[in-house]
Amino acid sequence: MEMVLQQSATASILVGNSAGAGGCRPCPRPASMAVAAKREPEPDDQKEDGDAEAELRRGPWTVDEDLTLINYIAEHGEGRWNALARAAGLKRTGKSCRLRWLNYLRPDVKRGDFTADEQLLILDLHSRWGNRWSKIAAQLPGRTDNEIKNYWRTRVQKHAKQLNCDVNSKRFKDAMRFLWMPRLAERAAADHHHHLSSSSSPASSLPAAGDLTGCVEKMMMMTAMNDVSSNSEDRSPSSGLTTTTSSSSGGSFTSESNAVVSVAGEEWAAMQRQQQEENEFWSTATALQQLTGGEDQLCVSQQDMHQDLISGWVQGFSDGVSPDVAQLWSLDDIWRMQ
DNA sequence: AATGGTGTCAACCGCGACCTG
DNA sequence: TCAGGTCGCGGTTGACACCAT
Secondary structure, eight states: OHHHHHHHHHHHHHHTOOOOOTTOOSOSSOOHHHHHHHTOOOGGGGGGGGOTTOOOOOSSOOHHHHHHHHHHHHHHOSOOHHHHHHHTTOSSOHHHHHHHIIIIISTTOOOSSOOHHHHHHHHHHHHHHSSOHHHHHHTSTTOOHHHHHHHIIIIIHHHHHHTTSOTTSHHHHHHIIIIIHHHHHHHHHHHHHHHHHSSOOTGGGSOOTTOHHHHHHHHHHHHHHHHHHHHOSSOOHHHHHHHHHHTTTTTTTHHHHHHHHHHHHHHHHHHHHHHHHHHHHHHHHHHHHHHHOOTTTTOOOTTGGGSOHHHHHHHHHHHHOOHHHHHHSOHHHHHHTO
């Protein structure tokens, strides 16, 4: 394991760049390089080396493969993926190369949690276009269709499950529209205010997306970040600090890693708060739904749609709510959710 | 400490659309 | 027009990490 981590750091160093993954959170799983590195080819896999007609490789990409692909595209450009895979000497299908590049290695791929703005946009666009992931992704610069699809399938569908309804049901759509989205909008506004009042955001200190060198820088950063997370016990940035600088990074990332971890510490705390709020929000929504009892209680009537959306929902809710529920969740609470 | 459940996300698969000779 | 190659999309899978028991 240690050897593997060293290799990933070494491979990055060979490219000769430094930090750069924009908006990376304290790394629940920052890069599949973690996976790839852990699964360097077994001895059995090495037999491919002596066989030009060896079978195509599958599964996680290694750091070497990533570098090969990045370097080849830097020199020759992307496209013609099957030919590219052969010419670059990668034992991968063109399809696999394309996917790896578009979803992961491309310099302008943004990583980390979706912002409230982005979440809002995803919810909104999905309500209009359905599972048109690539179309939705086109509206979110730096985000891939795969990432958005995963977000939808994990986070959004999880909330639907919490509400005990189908993600495509009117009930869930209403909950989304009248509970979740206003809340996200509120958070987005708060984020904007925060960014305006703070001199520089973590992302702004990182290289601008779009240049190919930034791509390799990103690999360096991801490797460093991965080391932080893989060495930390509780996944908090502070606990990752000491092990990062002392072991896997081999000292090469010391200052950068410290800076990253320092920034990550703030983001970590914010993330924790956000997660807690999120949990409270959905449990409240669930409780509310159960107390109001009906399958359709969360749905609004067609007329309500013509009113201001949020106040309309609140009115609809207040009309149908039982005294018990009213006690549990005062109107103040409802308004606070707007 | 062991184990099973769950969440996350990179990667793969199948298929249809498009391109090219 | 047609056949083979390529690309892009949406759905699914599998590995891993974390957490609860």
